Amino acid sequence: MRLSRRIEDIEVSRTVRFTTLIERLRGEGRDIINLAVGEPEFPTPPEIVAATQAALARGETRYGPVAGMDRLRSALAETFDGWGPGNILIANGSKQILYGLFQVLLDPGDEVILPTPHWVSFSQQIHLAGACPVMVDTRRHQLDRRALAAAVTPRTRAILVNSPNNPTGAVYPPQDLAWIADLAHRQDLWIIADEAYAFFVYDDLDHQSLFAHEAIRDRLVVVRSFSKSFSMTGFRVGYGAGPEPLIRALGKLQSHLTGNVCTFAQHGALAALDLDPAIVQKWRLELAGKRAIAHGYAERLFTCVRPQGAFYLFPDISARLRNGQTAEDFAAALLEKTGVAVVPGEAFGAKNHIRISYAVPEETLVAGFERMEGALNREAG
Numbered sequence: 001m002r003l004s005r006r007i008e009d010i011e012v013s014r015t016v017r018f019t020t021l022i023e024r025l026r027g028e029g030r031d032i033i034n035l036a037v038g039e040p041e042f043p044t045p046p047e048i049v050a051a052t053q054a055a056l057a058r059g060e061t062r063y064g065p066v067a068g069m070d071r072l073r074s075a076l077a078e079t080f081d082g083w084g085p086g087n088i089l090i091a092n093g094s095k096q097i098l099y100g101l102f103q104v105l106l107d108p109g110d111e112v113i114l115p116t117p118h119w120v121s122f123s124q125q126i127h128l129a130g131a132c133p134v135m136v137d138t139r140r141h142q143l144d145r146r147a148l149a150a151a152v153t154p155r156t157r158a159i160l161v162n163s164p165n166n167p168t169g170a171v172y173p174p175q176d177l178a179w180i181a182d183l184a185h186r187q188d189l190w191i192i193a194d195e196a197y198a199f200f201v202y203d204d205l206d207h208q209s210l211f212a213h214e215a216i217r218d219r220l221v222v223v224r225s226f227s228k229s230f231s232m233t234g235f236r237v238g239y240g241a242g243p244e245p246l247i248r249a250l251g252k253l254q255s256h257l258t259g260n261v262c263t264f265a266q267h268g269a270l271a272a273l274d275l276d277p278a279i280v281q282k283w284r285l286e287l288a289g290k291r292a293i294a295h296g297y298a299e300r301l302f303t304c305v306r307p308q309g310a311f312y313l314f315p316d317i318s319a320r321l322r323n324g325q326t327a328e329d330f331a332a333a334l335l336e337k338t339g340v341a342v343v344p345g346e347a348f349g350a351k352n353h354i355r356i357s358y359a360v361p362e363e364t365l366v367a368g369f370e371r372m373e374g375a376l377n378r379e380a381g
């Protein structure tokens, strides 16, 4: 079948091989422990569910404004001092905001600097816009200033900053964010700040947003989501906050793409903003505890930087690879042998690593690591 070159050039998600394998093994009756998940296990808070159901019962089932419900946009704008509802666009998850941003900001041949390892969809979405992702390796998962500065060319349009980071869990310190803001200002670049994991920072850190840097507000777009923050991934509500002309351009695209986000889901999002902050704080504490457990195991088994955010570990597994094995081979063998699923680093542009999610019940996490440890020790012995 002849399909467009645009879609042929995009890679199928590297995790598909694993989804198929997991399904086959489950079909054979194997007990699979899934540490490959990209969402928190917490149930969606009942207040959010009730508000969504009430909206449905009231008949909030019609088309709404393309850019999102006015009340939701206004409520979100309050978290961006000096910006109003015209600076906010609600979309079907932050994934759609990101897709839209690359479409409205980039022309073919333009470049976007992408600190790597990076979340799977960034590079493919940049390709879909006909532009070029320029991967810049991080150092111990932190930004490498010299390498970033050297990557800027006359074609560079934007730099993507994802902190807390998927897949590494890295949180960038304020001085690095200030440096990025200054670089963007000097080099006339856009900053796309993906803050999907803003709520998940540990060690008494506060989430630092690039929005704090007033001088770059005309070149900054902050991308956030209700998905992870309120355990409502299936609602598909995310948002972008940025200069009004950019938000209008995103709205124009969205008007031809999907129109408004599901009306009653937006009512659920509105209720999320009124949620008792103690709920999310409890989740954060729970995840910090699981991070400690997971990191304890991962340090023994691999080489593992201690992350401060999101809910992933991204250990270097080089010492465990045998006879030219790749991380993808390692993850497939681990799944076959132990029934534990992780994501190979290749999915994130990084060899010799795996991503392990610890946003699972504690007993599942411990059981998963025990199986891994048993198998790896048997191999070593």
Ligand code: PLP
Binding pocket: 038, 092, 093, 094, 095, 096, 119, 162, 165, 166, 194, 196, 224, 225, 226, 227, 228, 233, 236, 237, 238
């Ligand atoms: N950005 C990052 C870094 C992510 O990890 C994800 C989801 O895994 C997204 C954006 C998209 O999330 P959503 O579309 O559910 O808001």
